[in-house]
Amino acid sequence: MSNKQLDYDIIIIGGGLVGAGLACALGGLNANGNKLRIAIIEAIPFRDAAQPSYDDRNIALSQASYRIFSTLGLWPDIIKAATPIESIYISNRGHFGAARLHAKNHGVDALGYVAQTRAIGEAFKQRLQNLDNVELICPAKIIGLNITDELANILIEQDGKNKTLSCSLVVGADGAKSKTRELLGIATQTHDHGQTAIVANVTPEKSHNNAAYERFTDSGPLAFLPMSEQRCALVYTVWHNEVEEILNLDDNAFLARLSERFGDRLGRLIKVGKRGSYPLALNKAEKTLAKRAVLIGNAAHSLHPVAGQGFNLGVRDIAVLAETINDALSKNNDIGNETSLKTFQQWRQSDQQRIIGFTETLVSVFINPLASVKLMRNIALVGVDLLPPIKNLLARQTMGIAGKQPRLARGIPLN
Ligand SMILES: Cc1cc2nc3c(=O)[nH]c(=O)nc-3n(C[C@H](O)[C@H](O)[C@H](O)COP(=O)(O)OP(=O)(O)OC[C@H]3O[C@@H](n4cnc5c(N)ncnc54)[C@H](O)[C@@H]3O)c2cc1C
Numbered sequence: 514m515s516n517k518q519l520d521y522d523i524i525i526i527g528g529g530l531v532g533a534g535l536a537c538a539l540g541g542l543n544a545n546g547n548k549l550r551i552a553i554i555e556a557i558p559f560r561d562a563a564q565p566s567y568d569d570r571n572i573a574l575s576q577a578s579y580r581i582f583s584t585l586g587l588w589p590d591i592i593k594a595a596t597p598i599e600s601i602y603i604s605n606r607g608h609f610g611a612a613r614l615h616a617k618n619h620g621v622d623a624l625g626y627v628a629q630t631r632a633i634g635e636a637f638k639q640r641l642q643n644l645d646n647v648e649l650i651c652p653a654k655i656i657g658l659n660i661t662d663e664l665a666n667i668l669i670e671q672d673g674k675n676k677t678l679s680c681s682l683v684v685g686a687d688g689a690k691s692k693t694r695e696l697l698g699i700a701t702q703t704h705d706h707g708q709t710a711i712v713a714n715v716t717p718e719k720s721h722n723n724a725a726y727e728r729f730t731d732s733g734p735l736a737f738l739p740m741s742e743q744r745c746a747l748v749y750t751v752w753h754n755e756v757e758e759i760l761n762l763d764d765n766a767f768l769a770r771l772s773e774r775f776g777d778r779l780g781r782l783i784k785v786g787k788r789g790s791y792p793l794a795l796n797k798a799e800k801t802l803a804k805r806a807v808l809i810g811n812a813a814h815s816l817h818p819v820a821g822q823g824f825n826l827g828v829r830d831i832a833v834l835a836e837t838i839n840d841a842l843s844k845n846n847d848i849g850n851e852t853s854l855k856t857f858q859q860w861r862q863s864d865q866q867r868i869i870g871f872t873e874t875l876v877s878v879f880i881n882p883l884a885s886v887k888l889m890r891n892i893a894l895v896g897v898d899l900l901p902p903i904k905n906l907l908a909r910q911t912m913g914i915a916g917k918q919p920r921l922a923r924g925i926p927l928n
Contacts, residue, residue, distance in 0.1 A: 520552070530634065540644040581831070581832045584925065602726050621912070656670050665681070688812060704873070711788055713789070734748075809827060
């Protein structure tokens with residue numbers, strides 16, 4: 514149900530990958546025959562160098578994300594700059610265990626895709642420019658929040674002035690340090706992994722053949738993801754105290770260090786592009802729901818990138834929240850209604866817990882120095898490789914298709 518007395522039906526705080534993605538999913542929905550009125554409050558413009566969501570990073574998109582973006586009609590724009598992952602090799606540096614996943618063994622053309630965050634953002638931006646019911650308020654920041662039974666009032670700061678905007682539902686998609694979460698008084702559990710991810714594009718001597726490589730080393734995981742022009746997107750996890758030294762190495766010394774960790778499965782590493790670094794920690798909101806408010810994406814859960822699951826989890830938040838809102842609208846219910854928001858939370862909880870558990874287990878087991886744990890993980894990798902049911906489970910987890918799937922992931926549009 515749309516309330517015409519309010520400025521908007523929904524205000525999304527944060528126009529990063531998840532906030533903008535949600536606006537794309539909601540843009541076509543109607544309330545009583547009228548389009549939903551949506552605002553995005555974003556602190557940093559799209560092309561600004563300080564924009565944290567749309568940068569040079571290349572991230573892995575899962576099968577589920579591909580399906581959701583396809584149903585939303587966004588995929589043709591995303592695929593222009595994406596590379597399919599046809600196989601994944603998981604190995605443990607200096608040990609015998611290894612596991613392999615191949616798309617064709619799991620009935621799909623690709624286990625996932627690699628795309629630059631800026632290119633995904635470009636696809637969202639194009640869509641949003643064609644939606645006259647979505648307003649982007651940028652640069653602007655949320656600074657206050659007052660929620661009653663009837664509405665949410667959001668205090669924003671724009672051009673040095675404060676302004677209050679009202680809506681039925683506020684969605685916090687403002688990242689790991691979410692101000693919305695803080696204003697809602699929701700606590701977070703944080704686990705600093707003591708690690709930083711160094712990212713760069715690397716060109717190896719041999720063709721990657723659309724394979725992704727995940728290699729566990731003593732300092733943490735190392736991923737090579739396939740990209741265009743035979744380049745690989747590197748995610749190299751190191752301990753915090755090693756970062757400065759590694760970032761300061763010249764290109765040849767950096768590639769030599771990398772080869773020593775990664776081995777020679779792609780031949781010699783020839784070239785490396787600009788390096789960037791991201792300190793890693795698990796942040797998990799103690800709840801993702803408050804009166805007339807929900808948290809999604811990194812505001813609800815930010816993960817170690819080891820399994821490439823963070824944004825993919827956020828995409829499934831988007832799909833389930835859009836479906837929940839659509840269901841409330843079709844029953845002429847208030848979209849900020851607690852019952853429908855609880856449906857969203859309950860549905861998302863199991864997927865979020867499963868992926869956080871899976872990611873944290875990988876991080877802790879694969880960097881544990883104890884010999885007994887090392888032996889167990891080698892046995893586990895061999896087990897995954899040899900036992901089809903375990904392999905299928907790992908593949909379904911990686912592809913994001915374990916558990917109850919939202920309509921958008923099943924190819925069914927919302928309206
Ligand atoms: C090295 C690395 C590799 C990764 N690889 C993968 C991968 O392979 N696959 C994958 O699925 N995920 C990956 N991720 C995770 C993925 O990048 C994040 O999950 C995703 O960016 C989360 O998007 P978000 O929109 O929730 O948050 P963010 O990207 O943090 O966006 C939040 C937005 O909110 C805005 N904002 C913040 N505060 C305010 C405020 N007060 N008012 C208004 N706006 C505000 C910010 O400017 C920003 O635009 C990786 C992450 C890292 C660091």
